Structures are given as C-alpha cells and as structure tokens.
Amino acid sequence: MSDKLQKILAQVGLGSRREMERWIEQGRVELNGEPAKLGERAGPDDEIKVDGKKVEHAKAAPRRVLVYNKPEGEVCTRNDPDGRPTVFDRLPRIKGERWIAVGRLDINTAGLLLFTTDGELANKLMHPSTNTVDREYAVRVAGEVTPEIIATLKEGVVLEDGMAKFTDVQFFDGEGFNQWYHVCIMEGRNREVRRLWESQDLKVSRLKRVRYGCIFLPKKVSVGRWVELDQKDTDELASLVNLPSKPVVKLDPKLLKQYERDDRRQKTRQKVGHQAKNTQRKRKVRIDS
Numbered sequence: 001m002s003d004k005l006q007k008i009l010a011q012v013g014l015g016s017r018r019e020m021e022r023w024i025e026q027g028r029v030e031l032n033g034e035p036a037k038l039g040e041r042a043g044p045d046d047e048i049k050v051d052g053k054k055v056e057h058a059k060a061a062p063r064r065v066l067v068y069n070k071p072e073g074e075v076c077t078r079n080d081p082d083g084r085p086t087v088f089d090r091l092p093r094i095k096g097e098r099w100i101a102v103g104r105l106d107i108n109t110a111g112l113l114l115f116t117t118d119g120e121l122a123n124k125l126m127h128p129s130t131n132t133v134d135r136e137y138a139v140r141v142a143g144e145v146t147p148e149i150i151a152t153l154k155e156g157v158v159l160e161d162g163m164a165k166f167t168d169v170q171f172f173d174g175e176g177f178n179q180w181y182h183v184c185i186m187e188g189r190n191r192e193v194r195r196l197w198e199s200q201d202l203k204v205s206r207l208k209r210v211r212y213g214c215i216f217l218p219k220k221v222s223v224g225r226w227v228e229l230d231q232k233d234t235d236e237l238a239s240l241v242n243l244p245s246k247p248v249v250k251l252d253p254k255l256l257k258q259y260e261r262d263d264r265r266q267k268t269r270q271k272v273g274h275q276a277k278n279t280q281r282k283r284k285v286r287i288d289s
Helices: 005-011 016-027 119-126 147-155 192-198 231-238 253-288
Strands: 029-031 047-049 065-072 110-116 134-141 156-161 162-164 167-175 178-185 205-214 224-228
Touching: 005 029, 005 047, 005 119, 005 205, 016 029, 016 065, 065 231, 110 119, 119 231, 134 192, 147 167, 156 192, 162 192, 178 192, 192 205
Parallel strands: 110 205
Antiparallel strands: 029 047, 065 110, 065 224, 134 178, 134 205, 156 162, 167 178
C-alpha cells in the first residue's frame, strides 16, 4: 500500500501536511535517492530522506497530543522576528519529533491551544473541509447586545472574506456595559470571532478559547502550562475526523522533571526581570519628581 509523500512525512511527526508539501517543493526530500516531486507516492519498502537523513516510515510514530493554556501576549509562530514570546517556548522538547500547532490564536486571545506530533491529525482538524469540529469561546463584549444582534450572528454575516456565523450564542455572566457570552463556531479564520462581534458595532475586550471539539480546557491547567492527553481523549479527538486509534506515548518522566525544573528557572528569571524593571521605573519617578 502506498501513500503520498507529504502524508507519510506528516504521519511520522515531521510537520503538517502543508508544511511537508513545501519541503518537497524546496528539494529537501529524497525518494529512493532522487529528489522527490509533489504528488509522488511511497510504500513501506521505499527509502525516504529529509535533509539527507533517512526517515523511518514503515511504522508510523505514536500519536501525542497536548493541551496548552495560552496566555495573552504570545504569538503562534516558532520564531518571532520581533522577539516576542511564542507558544512553542514553554512546550517540552521531544527527540525526533516536533509539536505541530492545531490552528492559531491571535496574540490577544488566550485559552486552549492543541499541539500534536501527528501531522495528519493536525491537518484534518485544521482543514476547512473538516467542518464537523466546533470551537467554543468565552467572550467579554462591551456594548448592548440585543436579541436581534444574537439572531443576526447566528444567521450569518458577510465579512470581507466571506460568510461567517456562530452556531450558538449563550449569555454567561455580567451586568451593564460588559457582559460575558459563550459562542461556538465551526471555523478558525483570522480574528473571526472578534470580526463577527465588530460587524454589530460591538467591541470584544476579552477572548478565551475554552473548547476544541471534544476537548475542554482543564481547570487544573494554569495559564502558560500544558497537559498531555491520555489514550481515551486522544482517540476521541481523532475519531472526530475519522482517523483510527494510534498508541499514545506520554513524555518520559525524567524529561518531564527536567521540563518542570527549566520552567521554574524561567519563571524565576521573569520575576527577577519584572522586579528590576519596577525598580528602574521607581528610580525614574523619583528623579523626575
């Protein structure tokens, strides 16, 4: 049985299928000693190399998924040219694999962000054709939200990149000018939740994703922390996009302890940095006064 090269490379955890297509086009992939071409297929007996290194693909890598509680202020790129913190900075490092973000959250949006080592799973969860997986957000809205506005948001609004709508809008909490709502949406277009509310002349002052499909943001996972999903939850997530079960291998306990030590050191450095900045501000205030 053969599969497309980009699918095989995604399955072994090298990246998303789209990213693997770019690697093939860039000439980084070889098939049986020759530069690979987009659309080529390979079987268990074919030799695949990436950047000159052989890829073991006869047996697909185990599937791993983690839930990250993203804080505001982090970007969803691996390396930011402006030096801003990224969501990948706090993730555990894994040998021979890489974490793939399932979609993105903009810098001012917090909450649940999924990562996986399974490129095929990431691709199916993100792909526009897979519109069976909804996302739920907690939204703080500034302004008066009328029943007519809610009806409009559920019926659909034409944005600059096409029709968009919430599948559900529920009042959650709050009085007066600022109120919290929970909304569900089937897509992940750029700033779509914010733009839907803005189309009704309402401003979103806080936005947090609390659910992705069957996966909820656990209360025990504090901001900036992550937790790996077990076999049951991982299989349930994969079943949403009709993928079979794969064995789940969690982070090695020794690596987990190392990560926790590194995380504590990072928090200590950040705390010292904040204290130093506050001290400088106080000195400046005294000098100016």
